[in-house]
Amino acid sequence: MNSYDFFYPRSRYRGPFTPENLVFDANLQEFAQKVTTISCLETGGKLSPEQAYNEIEALWQKLQTAKQELGIGDNGHDGRSQPRGGGAR
Numbered sequence: 001m002n003s004y005d006f007f008y009p010r011s012r013y014r015g016p017f018t019p020e021n022l023v024f025d026a027n028l029q030e031f032a033q034k035v036t037t038i039s040c041l042e043t044g045g046k047l048s049p050e051q052a053y054n055e056i057e058a059l060w061q062k063l064q065t066a067k068q069e070l071g072i073g074d075n076g077h078d079g080r081s082q083p084r085g086g087g088a089r
Helices: 003-007 019-043 049-071
Strands: none
Touching: 019 049
């Protein structure tokens, strides 16, 4: 295991496979890792709360853009093969 894998672990995607879902999962994991790092820097006094907020907000906008570009969640499609909930039988 190299240091990159140690500091930036990735989990396998276990949801319904589509190329879009796989790419979005990678984007989501990267978002989570960066938010964790920003939070730690803010907690340690290396970033002000406002700086941390602005950086996380920018990352969130980037993630939303990626979601829209990939078409995740459009027209009720969320990548699931089964509808949610207990619908009519």
